[in-house]
Amino acid sequence: MFTDRRLPDVKRRTYLVSAGAGVAALAGYTARGTSQRGSQPEYHGEAAVVYGHDDLDLRLRQEAVRLGDTVEFEITNTGRSEIVLGCNNPWAIQTYSDGDWQHVFWTRDRYYQLCVTILEPGRTFVERVTLSESELADDVGADLRPGRHRFLLLGPSPFVAVDFDICDD
Incomplete structure (x- = not known):
């Protein structure tokens, strides 16, 4: 089963101290969730990226993907x-552009939340993503266009990836 476990409530004073420390730690980052290194989001460089994981299978359900598809x-x-x-x-x-992976979009609001999402043995979770700049709104860091892309799971360490191609119409 897929479960979402929230951390237990904490006393107000402890919460305020923790929140203050968290804000101070993030002070070097812009509102877009990017680092001072340029246009790279904070997740960039925090963990290695692998395409295979001993206990986790990540795959794209569709064979052909076009801009605007969910x-x-x-x-x-x-x-x-x-x-x-x-x-x-x-x-x-x-x-994938000019021999390197470039950031397009990430769910930064989920990245900083204080909870734990657990995937139990034998269970499957499906993440649905609409591949359009209008759907991803202000969070697109680069042009979303036809070409080679990858989807990264940012929860496990190392990050787990699956490549996919967005085709021309």
Whole structure:
């Protein structure tokens, strides 16, 4: 089963101290969730990216993907233990350009939330993403266009990825 566990309530004073420390730690980042290194989001460089995980299967359900499509990424726990997906399953999309992966979009609001999302053994979760700049709104860091892309799960460490192509119409 896919569960979302919130951290227990804390005393007001403890919460305020923790919140203050969190704000101070994030003071070097802009409102777009990018670092001072330029246009890279905060998740960039925090963990290695792998395409295979011993206990986790990540795949795209569609064979052909076009701009504007709603695509489904299937995440299955193939192991015997629970897998932590972060809070509400944070993810990112990158595009392959000039020999490197470039940031396009990420769910930064999910990345900082204080909760734990667990995927139990044998269970599957499906993340639905509409691949359009209007749907992703102000959070698009680069042009979303046809070409090679990858979907990154940001909860597990290392991050788990699956590549996909967005085709021309």
